Amino acid sequence: MTWTDEELVARSIRGDNESFNELILRWERPIYALAYRTIGREEDARDVCQETFLRAFRALPGFRGQAKFSSWLYRIALNLCRDWVRRERRTPVVQPPEDVDLMDLAAAAEPSEAIEDLVARKDMTRVVERAMALLPEDQRTAIVLKEYHGLTFQEIADLVGCPLSTVKTRLYQGLTVLRRELARTGSTTPFGHR
Amino acid sequence: MTADTLCGYPNRDEALVSYLYDELDVTERSAFDTHLVLCARCRVELGDLSGVRTQLGAWQPDAVVSHQPSAISHQASAISHQSSVILHEPSALPESSSDAVFLRGSWWREVPRWAQVAAALLCLGVGAGVANLNVRYDHDGLSIRTGWLRSSEPGAPTAGTQSARIIVAPAGADATPWRADLAALERTLRTEFQSATTASPGVTLARSTQPSLSDAELLKRVRALVDESERRQKRELALRVGEMARDVHSQRQADLRKIDQSLEYVLSNTGLAVAKQQQTLNYLVSRTSSQK
Numbered sequence: 001m002t003w004t005d006e007e008l009v010a011r012s013i014r015g016d017n018e019s020f021n022e023l024i025l026r027w028e029r030p031i032y033a034l035a036y037r038t039i040g041r042e043e044d045a046r047d048v049c050q051e052t053f054l055r056a057f058r059a060l061p062g063f064r065g066q067a068k069f070s071s072w073l074y075r076i077a078l079n080l081c082r083d084w085v086r087r088e089r090r091t092p093v094v095q096p097p098e099d100v101d102l103m104d105l106a107a108a109a110e111p112s113e114a115i116e117d118l119v120a121r122k123d124m125t126r127v128v129e130r131a132m133a134l135l136p137e138d139q140r141t142a143i144v145l146k147e148y149h150g151l152t153f154q155e156i157a158d159l160v161g162c163p164l165s166t167v168k169t170r171l172y173q174g175l176t177v178l179r180r181e182l183a184r185t186g187s188t189t190p191f192g193h194r
Numbered sequence: 195m196t197a198d199t200l201c202g203y204p205n206r207d208e209a210l211v212s213y214l215y216d217e218l219d220v221t222e223r224s225a226f227d228t229h230l231v232l233c234a235r236c237r238v239e240l241g242d243l244s245g246v247r248t249q250l251g252a253w254q255p256d257a258v259v260s261h262q263p264s265a266i267s268h269q270a271s272a273i274s275h276q277s278s279v280i281l282h283e284p285s286a287l288p289e290s291s292s293d294a295v296f297l298r299g300s301w302w303r304e305v306p307r308w309a310q311v312a313a314a315l316l317c318l319g320v321g322a323g324v325a326n327l328n329v330r331y332d333h334d335g336l337s338i339r340t341g342w343l344r345s346s347e348p349g350a351p352t353a354g355t356q357s358a359r360i361i362v363a364p365a366g367a368d369a370t371p372w373r374a375d376l377a378a379l380e381r382t383l384r385t386e387f388q389s390a391t392t393a394s395p396g397v398t399l400a401r402s403t404q405p406s407l408s409d410a411e412l413l414k415r416v417r418a419l420v421d422e423s424e425r426r427q428k429r430e431l432a433l434r435v436g437e438m439a440r441d442v443h444s445q446r447q448a449d450l451r452k453i454d455q456s457l458e459y460v461l462s463n464t465g466l467a468v469a470k471q472q473q474t475l476n477y478l479v480s481r482t483s484s485q486k
Contacts, residue, residue: 036258
């Protein structure tokens with residue numbers, strides 16, 4: 001039987017730690033992806049992810065279900081990412097070491113994927129990462145939440161605590177910067193079919 | 195100057211983004227559709243932003259792709275355990291609660307089996323020692339004896355008796371004052387051990403939770419060491435693979451250069467051959483026409 005988030009939360013509050021483990025298993029990957037795409041560092045994203053669940057566990061007795069559990073979790077993660085950015089006082093840069101590329105490529109490669117496609121995909125990932133790193137934090141957050149987590153404008157507005165129109169503006173501005181940047185680097189079509 | 199000022203559509207940027215993400219109601223969508231027919235600028239921009247979205251979809255960082263559930267569950271257990279330790283002070287931990295079971299069980303499950311066996315043997319040894327500790331100082335020196343057979347005669351080891359003897363110095367007639375002190379020490383130790391074994395369950399829990407904290411610390415350190423080792427191995431492997439890739443790349447470049455040179459050589463030779471043939475042909479044509 002699959003429990004809903006809310007049911008698992010209720011059970012966790014009653015002291016069932018396995019239920020909380022289930023919540024972690026369910027939400028760890030999205031939270032990690034959010035942290036990684038926001039701050040751009042693997043190790044730090046892992047720390048943020050772990051800290052998110054630790055804080056959630058601590059605060060769980062105070063969770064009254066006024067928001068969805070996932071939204072609540074996202075908010076904690078975003079706050080931690082924001083703290084991280086402030087602490088680091090620098091624009092996140094996603095630059096995996098050169099030497100790691102091929103190994104990671106090989107690990108991520110589908111057996112049927114041609115090496116040319118693989119390299120093209122990797123190139124595209126790198127180009128997008130660099131373009132995303134140029135965005136201001138609020139625009140990047142809006143795009144990450146919208147593109148990779150499928151949140152609605154209203155959900156993003158609730159999460160980051162700003163008006164709906166601001167979310168739309170941030171998205172528009174962010175996408176416009178990306179459009180310009182991607183055009184500048186010549187990445188006009190995906191997967192390197194240039 | 196923003197696009198809003200270039201196009202008369204009200205709140206044009208917001209409308210464009212809403213249209214792009216399909217978050218307009220039917221009326222608004224219909225209105226924007228009509229606008230798109232008339233406004234080339236919006237049409238182009240919408241197409242471009244759709245392209246950006248497609249490219250964003252290709253951003254699948256390896257760090258995210260390779261984040262496996264196995265690692266997740268491992269961390270989940272660690273997080274929950276860490277939280278439990280933080281949330282529940284040992285003194286406030288009820289033995290029968292699920293948290294107590296979780297606290298005791300989760301870290302123990304993470305300990306390697308060999309370590310569990312070693313710990314069990316150690317506990318067994320200590321328990322055996324505590325069960326019957328015999329400290330003696332006589333003409334043979336200082337003897338610390340541990341064993342189950344309490345009634346056995348000192349100095350006459352029996353089967354099943356485990357003893358550890360430390361000879362400090364030969365005892366003489368002047369050893370008598372020490373004997374009294376040692377006897378007192380022996381009594382004290384016996385009293386403490388007996389009181390420890392007959393303590394109430396609450397007291398036992400309080401003691402047993404104390405080491406579990408240090409165990410948690412130890413496990414944390416071991417895990418950090420293992421993680422560090424894995425990272426180091428991964429780095430080394432990455433370096434090797436990178437070197438290999440560079441070698442392959444440079445070899446490939448060299449091969450390509452050779453192929454280019456060969457092609458140029460073939461082309462130039464071909465050109466020469468064609469020129470010679472042309473020359474021969476011209477010569478033959480001129481000879482033929484002169485013979486006529």
